[in-house]
Amino acid sequence: MSAPALLDRSITDLAGALSRREVSSEEVTRAALARIEATDERLHAFLRVVPERAIASARGSDARRARGEVRSPLDGIPIGLKDIFLTKGVETTCGSRILAGFVPPFDATVVERLETSGAVVMGKLNMDEFAMGSSNENSAFGPCRNPWDLERTPGGSSGGSAASVAARQVFGALGTDTGGSIRQPASLCGVVGLKPTYGRVSRYGVVAFASSLDQVGPIARTVTDAAAMLGVIAGHDPRDQTSSLLPVPDYRAGIEEGARGLRIGVPREWLQGGSEAGVERRVREALAAYEAMGATLVDVELPHSRYGVAAYYLVAPAEASSNLARYDGVRFGLRAPARSLADMYGETRDQGFGAEPKRRIMLGTYALSAGYYDAYYLRAQKVRTLVRRDFDRAFERCDLVAGPVSPTVAFRLGEKVDDPLQMYLADVFTISCNLAALPGLSVPAGLHPESRLPVGLQLVGRPFDEATLLRAARALEREMGPSPAPEAIG
Amino acid sequence: MTREWQLVVGLEVHAQLLTRSKIFCGCPTTFGGEPNTHVCPVCLGMPGVLPALNRQVVEFAVRTGLALGCAIQEKSVFARKNYFYPDLPKGYQVSQYELPICVGGGVDLTLDGVERRVRLTRIHMEEDAGKNLHGVAADGSSGVDLNRAGVPLLEIVSEPDIRSIDEAVEYLKSLRAILMFLGVNDGNLEEGSFRCDANVSLMPVGSTVLGTRCELKNMNSFRFLRQAIEFEVRRQSEILEGGGRVVQETRLFDPQRGETRSMRSKEEAHDYRYFPEPDLPPVRVPAAWIEEVRRSLPELPRARAARYQRDLSLSAYDAGLLTADRETAEFFDASVRARGGGAESAKRIANLLTGEVARLANDAGAGTSRGKLTPEALAGVVRLTEAGTLGGPGIRQVLEELFRQGGDPAVVVASRGLAQVSDESAVEGACDAVLTAFPGEVERFRAGESKLLGFLVGQVMKGMKGKGNPAVVNAMLKRKLGA
Ligand SMILES: [Zn+2]
Numbered sequence: 001m002s003a004p005a006l007l008d009r010s011i012t013d014l015a016g017a018l019s020r021r022e023v024s025s026e027e028v029t030r031a032a033l034a035r036i037e038a039t040d041e042r043l044h045a046f047l048r049v050v051p052e053r054a055i056a057s058a059r060g061s062d063a064r065r066a067r068g069e070v071r072s073p074l075d076g077i078p079i080g081l082k083d084i085f086l087t088k089g090v091e092t093t094c095g096s097r098i099l100a101g102f103v104p105p106f107d108a109t110v111v112e113r114l115e116t117s118g119a120v121v122m123g124k125l126n127m128d129e130f131a132m133g134s135s136n137e138n139s140a141f142g143p144c145r146n147p148w149d150l151e152r153t154p155g156g157s158s159g160g161s162a163a164s165v166a167a168r169q170v171f172g173a174l175g176t177d178t179g180g181s182i183r184q185p186a187s188l189c190g191v192v193g194l195k196p197t198y199g200r201v202s203r204y205g206v207v208a209f210a211s212s213l214d215q216v217g218p219i220a221r222t223v224t225d226a227a228a229m230l231g232v233i234a235g236h237d238p239r240d241q242t243s244s245l246l247p248v249p250d251y252r253a254g255i256e257e258g259a260r261g262l263r264i265g266v267p268r269e270w271l272q273g274g275s276e277a278g279v280e281r282r283v284r285e286a287l288a289a290y291e292a293m294g295a296t297l298v299d300v301e302l303p304h305s306r307y308g309v310a311a312y313y314l315v316a317p318a319e320a321s322s323n324l325a326r327y328d329g330v331r332f333g334l335r336a337p338a339r340s341l342a343d344m345y346g347e348t349r350d351q352g353f354g355a356e357p358k359r360r361i362m363l364g365t366y367a368l369s370a371g372y373y374d375a376y377y378l379r380a381q382k383v384r385t386l387v388r389r390d391f392d393r394a395f396e397r398c399d400l401v402a403g404p405v406s407p408t409v410a411f412r413l414g415e416k417v418d419d420p421l422q423m424y425l426a427d428v429f430t431i432s433c434n435l436a437a438l439p440g441l442s443v444p445a446g447l448h449p450e451s452r453l454p455v456g457l458q459l460v461g462r463p464f465d466e467a468t469l470l471r472a473a474r475a476l477e478r479e480m481g482p483s484p485a486p487e488a489i490g
Numbered sequence: 491m492t493r494e495w496q497l498v499v500g501l502e503v504h505a506q507l508l509t510r511s512k513i514f515c516g517c518p519t520t521f522g523g524e525p526n527t528h529v530c531p532v533c534l535g536m537p538g539v540l541p542a543l544n545r546q547v548v549e550f551a552v553r554t555g556l557a558l559g560c561a562i563q564e565k566s567v568f569a570r571k572n573y574f575y576p577d578l579p580k581g582y583q584v585s586q587y588e589l590p591i592c593v594g595g596g597v598d599l600t601l602d603g604v605e606r607r608v609r610l611t612r613i614h615m616e617e618d619a620g621k622n623l624h625g626v627a628a629d630g631s632s633g634v635d636l637n638r639a640g641v642p643l644l645e646i647v648s649e650p651d652i653r654s655i656d657e658a659v660e661y662l663k664s665l666r667a668i669l670m671f672l673g674v675n676d677g678n679l680e681e682g683s684f685r686c687d688a689n690v691s692l693m694p695v696g697s698t699v700l701g702t703r704c705e706l707k708n709m710n711s712f713r714f715l716r717q718a719i720e721f722e723v724r725r726q727s728e729i730l731e732g733g734g735r736v737v738q739e740t741r742l743f744d745p746q747r748g749e750t751r752s753m754r755s756k757e758e759a760h761d762y763r764y765f766p767e768p769d770l771p772p773v774r775v776p777a778a779w780i781e782e783v784r785r786s787l788p789e790l791p792r793a794r795a796a797r798y799q800r801d802l803s804l805s806a807y808d809a810g811l812l813t814a815d816r817e818t819a820e821f822f823d824a825s826v827r828a829r830g831g832g833a834e835s836a837k838r839i840a841n842l843l844t845g846e847v848a849r850l851a852n853d854a855g856a857g858t859s860r861g862k863l864t865p866e867a868l869a870g871v872v873r874l875t876e877a878g879t880l881g882g883p884g885i886r887q888v889l890e891e892l893f894r895q896g897g898d899p900a901v902v903v904a905s906r907g908l909a910q911v912s913d914e915s916a917v918e919g920a921c922d923a924v925l926t927a928f929p930g931e932v933e934r935f936r937a938g939e940s941k942l943l944g945f946l947v948g949q950v951m952k953g954m955k956g957k958g959n960p961a962v963v964n965a966m967l968k969r970k971l972g973a
Pocket of ligand 1 (some may be wrong): 516528529530640
């Protein structure tokens with residue numbers, strides 16, 4: 001069975017239908033719940049569905065609309081949340097056994113903002129444990145699958161979010177992106193994913209992986225939908241002192257202005273055969289389409305981006321090793337019975353963490369250790385500065401940078417699971433943007449010529465210039481026509 | 491201390507700041523309370539929470555730094571100090587490491603009349619940890635109280651400039667007084683809001699090369715600090731004299747036994763894996779803010795004591811007593827202002843404040859408070875004394891009444907009939923009565939036993955129920971006895 005036409009609509013379309021009273025939020029929500037029920041046994045995008053909470057907010061939205069009150073373009077729209085966002089009264093595991101049973105006493109700022117804007121929260125989406133992974137296979141609760149091919153991964157770590165949006169279970173979802181965790185699964189599932197500038201969206205109530213890199217962003221089926229979601233979640237939060245005080249523009253205002261006049265930088269390093277041929281072909285076609293629309297392509301260089309993966313895999317594990325220290329069995333989550341305190345720590349963490357968090361805790365602990373700090377952590381931070389300078393220099397000559405998101409289309413479950421290094425290289429194009437704290441977006445660029453699996457185009461912009469990314473992405477989306485729905489999930 | 495070894499001490503003080511709320515959340519900093527009642531997701535270290543720096547903590551750090559002559563850093567950076575302990579909710583303490591807020595500075599001391607300066611290395615801001623509670627549960631298991639977790643601390647680190655135990659104690663007392671004057675710390679060693687670790691080493695007298703140091707912890711009184719260093723000096727000198735080497739380690743003071751014992755060696759020391767706290771932007775202190783804080787600084791103890799000696803001719807001892815805490819100093823200043831007299835009056839006020847009033851406060855367990863006595867009332871008492879209206883016993887009674895009930899000293903004197911009798915005819919009557927009553931003593935006095943004058947004065951005072959003006963009584967008796 002395929003999704004009813006109702007669920008195929010964009011957030012923007014549906015908001016119109018809701019305002020014209022063609023459909024109620026409760027009907028939409030019930031349809032989405034039925035869709036989840038029908039598909040999720042195979043997809044496994046959800047770790048937890050909250051039907052009562054969803055129906056209650058849908059009814060609330062309908063009641064408000066009956067009084068003529070509409071809070072935002074998301075009012076009454078079913079949305080999913082990666083299980084990294086704290087939800088008051090709803091178990092939040094971050095894909096880890098160590099947090100099984102943890103019921104937060106408060107909502108993350110972005111959850112609060114979504115619900116205040118009327119969005120209907122449907123539940124918590126599958127993810128790689130503590131957002132560490134590029135395939136969702138590191139979820140302690142079993143992997144999510146790709147709706148285009150159930151034997152393949154949806155990418156990660158926000159794999160559940162991208163898969164759910166692509167499979168028409170929800171209209172949009174929130175993910176987090178530390179090294180590509182929104183853009184890569186969006187690319188592999190054929191949807192739009194946006195990692196905003198570091199500091200654009202509050203991280204309060206988001207389980208921390210690597211604090212200086214983590215950023216919250218939307219995953220949606222259209223660029224305009226992503227813009228609408230960003231508008232709701234962005235903005236300063238006094239509880240997150242790294243969040244920016246810059247005002248939040250109306251991201252939908254200039255979104256239809258097209259690509260004419262844009263200067264698009266094409267980093268030589270990103271199109272040198274580092275991707276599979278079908279991916280590179282679709283990316284080059286997208287660039288050609290931009291040229292045809294009146295944009296100018298500019299050669300740029302990002303010479304330090306090749307050190308990006310190495311730097312990232314020092315900084316991120318270092319911060320993670322510290323962020324994950326609080327999972328000690330003392331105050332919440334899992335506690336393994338043991339005779340001594342040291343044993344309790346050891347047993348709890350041994351049983352609670354999967355292989356990938358353990359690997360990264362060890363990497364990070366090592367990188368921060370006395371005698372190694374300067375050679376590893378400090379040097380990696382210097383690479384970050386150099387990567388950022390590369391972009392600053394490029395942005396003197398262009399308005400945004402374009403290239404592939406992932407070197408491959410969705411890969412098979414189990415294909416890279418025993419080869420962490422290969423898995424880490426899946427992030428090769430997405431990591432620079434996190435290191436440099438810049439906004440990055442993945443927009444569908446068609447299907448791979450042979451495998452017929454989605455390929456994404458990555459756009460990276462100036463700090464806090466999400467608007468230009470959205471405008472450019474929308475231009476390509478309009479040119480390519482609506483993206484097809486994945487057939488494998490039915 | 492043997493002759494061959496020179497003691498070298500550096501002190502690290504942890505002072506809890508008197509802010510209303512914790513350093514990174516809105517929880518109250520009040521001491522005590524049922525375990526885990528002054529907590530929230532932030533200070534519990536729940537997943538997803540972030541620190542939000544309390545601006546008052548920075549202001550207090552700047553205030554302290556300025557008072558101690560430190561260079562206030564325009565940019566300072568919080569860092570994570572990583573280690574596992576149940577009372578440390580996040581598995582790391584947010585502190586400052588490479589870039590602290592204050593650098594340099596010092597504490598000036600006078601020890602046996604000699605001026606000394608103990609230099610400071612740095613002052614930084616950090617959060618306190620919670621407390622492990624052992625044997626509180628019925629099953630004998632331990633608990634953790636996180637009420638204190640996240641209370642702001644200043645860590646004040648001295649250079650190894652201290653050369654004697656007296657100097658160590660004096661440094662600590664002076665620093666404590668300064669922090670209390672600044673209103674940033676309550677100076678309570680027992681409750682642990684003012685804590686001190688001591689780095690202690692010995693080197694041959696005349697050497698400039700520091701010996702291996704041990705860090706001593708858990709001294710929660712000046713006496714314990716003294717005991718701990720004394721013990722350590724004995725222990726280390728015995729090792730050195732026996733040809734051994736002191737092992738660098740952390741040692742815990744045991745107040746019951748007056749000893750220090752090894753807690754962990756250098757090899758067992760934590761690798762804290764410091765790195766800049768990514769959840770907090772660097773702390774910026776603009777020059778204009780520093781100036782604003784500088785203007786609001788109170789006059790500090792040493793400057794005040796110097797002023798008392800210079801302008802009011804007080805002794806160094808009295809000046810020291812009056813500047814031991816801010817309340818006393820302010821009370822003294824206000825009393826002197828209210829009296830408006832010169833050095834003589836100030837001296838009287840100082841004597842009453844450090845004598846009779848201190849005794850009353852002590853008896854009432856009132857600490858540095860003065861009960862219901864106001865500076866104006868104390869000034870009034872001095873004025874009445876100087877006018878001859880009040881004398882010794884009367885002063886004591888008036889002060890006691892003012893301390894307990896408050897009020898106007900003149901009214902108290904009148905209503906309780908405490909005024910001194912200076913009236914010549916009244917005194918003369920009382921003298922005549924005594925001279926008649928003790929003819930034998932009068933004879934002996936006239937025969938040369940001059941010390942009997944005191945007896946006769948005492949009898950007159952007794953006859954006047956202690957209200958006779960002693961000077962008038964004395965003069966009258968002498969005149970009548972022809973002395
Ligand atoms: Zn708190």
